Amino acid sequence: MNNSKLPDHNAEASLLTHIPLSLYIHIPWCVRKCPYCDFNSHEKKGALPEQAYIEAMLEDLDQDLEFIQGRELQSIFIGGGTPSLFSPQAYQTLFKELRARLHFAADIEITLEANPGTVEQAxxxxxxxxxxxxLSIGVQSFDATQLQKLGRIHSNDDALRAIAxxxxxxxxxxxxDLMHGLNEQTQDDAxxxxxxxxxxxxxxxSWYQLTIExxxxxxxRPPSLPVETEMHRIQSAGVxxxxxxxxxRYEVSAFAKAGHQARHNLNYWQFGDYLAIGAGAHGKISQADGNIIRYQKTRKPEDYLSRAPSRTSKTEVIARADLPLEFMMNxxxxxxxxxRTLFESRTGLHWQTISRPIExxxxxxxxxxxxxNYSPTPRGYDMLDSVLAEFLAD
Incomplete structure (x- = not known):
C-alpha cells in the first residue's frame, strides 16, 4: 500500500474549489441477490478477499488523484452489494490509507450501507x-411476507434490532430504506x-416506489403490483x-428530520463531483478546462482485482448540449x-441556455x-418526465 505523505495541493490553486467533492466506494458482494436488484452485486462464495480488494481500490484511487484539484473531501458513501459484509478492521485500514491521499473535511460525512441480516452490536x-x-440500513419492509417476496435475508425482528x-x-x-408499491400491498400496509x-x-x-428493472x-417474473391510482394514494398518504x-421531504424519495439530510446524496442532486472506486463504481468530475467527465470502473470483481485490462472501463466527456438535462435530472x-448561480457554476453554461424553457x-x-430558487410545483413533480424532456439536446 502507498504510505506516502498526504500530497500538498496548495501549490496548485484550483479553479474548482467551489464544487464539492465526494467519494463513492462500491463493495460488490452480497449474501443473496434480491429479485428487484439491478445494482452491480454478486453473491458471496467463500471468504471475501478483503485485503486484496482494499489494495486494488487504493491502486485505483492513485490513478485518479489528478481529479482532486486541491479540493477537500466532503463525504464518503460505501454502497453495494452489502458493504457490512466487510469487517470493521478492513474499513480502519481503508480510511487510514484514504487519509494519506485525500484531504478530509473536518465535518466529513461517512456513510455505510448495512444489511440488517449481517450486523450485530459489536x-x-x-x-x-x-x-x-x-448508516443507511436496508430494511425495505417490516412485513415478514413482503421480506420473503423481496428475497431479503433478514426478518422484522432483525431490522428492529439493527436500528436499536x-x-x-x-x-x-x-x-x-423502505419500499412501497410492493406485491399486493395496501395503503395500510405501506x-x-x-x-x-x-x-x-x-x-x-428513504421511501421509494418499487420499480421493475x-x-x-x-x-x-413480475409481481402483482398495486394499480397506478392506488400507487398515488399510497404516495400521498405516506408523504x-x-x-x-x-x-x-427534501427530495422526491428522501425525508429527513432537521439537520439529518444526506449530504452525500445532496452533492449528487446538486451536480457536485464524486470520485469512484470499486467494481462497477461510477464517478463524475469537473475539470479545469471546463469539461465534465463521467467514468465507470470495470464491473466484475475478479477483473477489478486482477486489473484486467484496466480498472476504468469507460470514460466520456459530457457534451455541453447534454449538460442542461444532466443537471436538471438531479x-x-x-x-x-x-x-441560477448553482446552474452556472456547476455546468459552466450561461443562464440563457435554459431561460426559455424555465420561463x-x-x-x-x-x-x-x-x-x-427554481423548484417544481406539486403538479410539476407529477409531470417531471415531461419537464425534463424539454431539456433534451436537439
Whole structure:
C-alpha cells in the first residue's frame, strides 16, 4: 500500500474549489441477490478477499488523484452489494490509507450501507470506531411476507434490532430504506412500515416506489403490483404521515428530520463531483478546462482485482448540449430546486441556455421561483418526465 505523505495541493490553486467533492466506494458482494436488484452485486462464495480488494481500490484511487484539484473531501458513501459484509478492521485500514491521499473535511460525512441480516452490536460499535458516522440500513419492509417476496435475508425482528444497535452504538445519524408499491400491498400496509420506522427513531427515511428493472428476476417474473391510482394514494398518504411526524421531504424519495439530510446524496442532486472506486463504481468530475467527465470502473470483481485490462472501463466527456438535462435530472428532484448561480457554476453554461424553457414552465405553473430558487410545483413533480424532456439536446 502507498504510505506516502498526504500530497500538498496548495501549490496548485484550483479553479474548482467551489464544487464539492465526494467519494463513492462500491463493495460488490452480497449474501443473496434480491429479485428487484439491478445494482452491480454478486453473491458471496467463500471468504471475501478483503485485503486484496482494499489494495486494488487504493491502486485505483492513485490513478485518479489528478481529479482532486486541491479540493477537500466532503463525504464518503460505501454502497453495494452489502458493504457490512466487510469487517470493521478492513474499513480502519481503508480510511487510514484514504487519509494519506485525500484531504478530509473536518465535518466529513461517512456513510455505510448495512444489511440488517449481517450486523450485530459489536460490529456497529467497531464501525463507528473506524470512522463511519452515518448508516443507511436496508430494511425495505417490516412485513415478514413482503421480506420473503423481496428475497431479503433478514426478518422484522432483525431490522428492529439493527436500528436499536445503531442507536446504542451512538449513531444519531442514520437512514432507513423502505419500499412501497410492493406485491399486493395496501395503503395500510405501506403506512404501517413507515410508522414502525418513525417509532424506532429513524431521523432519515428513504421511501421509494418499487420499480421493475431490466435484467432482474422481477423483470422475468413480475409481481402483482398495486394499480397506478392506488400507487398515488399510497404516495400521498405516506408523504402526509411523514410530514405530520416532522420529516421534511427534501427530495422526491428522501425525508429527513432537521439537520439529518444526506449530504452525500445532496452533492449528487446538486451536480457536485464524486470520485469512484470499486467494481462497477461510477464517478463524475469537473475539470479545469471546463469539461465534465463521467467514468465507470470495470464491473466484475475478479477483473477489478486482477486489473484486467484496466480498472476504468469507460470514460466520456459530457457534451455541453447534454449538460442542461444532466443537471436538471438531479436538481429538479430537490424540493428546494436550484438557483441560477448553482446552474452556472456547476455546468459552466450561461443562464440563457435554459431561460426559455424555465420561463415557459413558470407560466404553466410547473415550476415556481421562491427567493432565488427554481423548484417544481406539486403538479410539476407529477409531470417531471415531461419537464425534463424539454431539456433534451436537439
Amino acid at each position: 460490529r456497529f460499535d467497531s464501525y463507528r470506531h473506524a470512522g463511519i458516522n452515518r 444497535c445503531a442507536r446504542n452504538a451512538g449513531f444519531d445519524n442514520f437512514n432507513v 403506512l404501517r412500515d413507515l410508522q414502525i420506522a418513525i417509532d424506532a427513531g429513524a431521523p432519515h427515511i 431490466p435484467n432482474t428476476e422481477f423483470f422475468k 402526509d404521515l411523514l410530514s405530520e411526524s416532522n420529516f421534511t 436538481a429538479l428532484r430537490l424540493q428546494d430546486g436550484f438557483s 415557459k414552465f413558470i407560466a404553466n405553473e410547473l415550476l415556481q421561483l421562491i427567493g432565488d
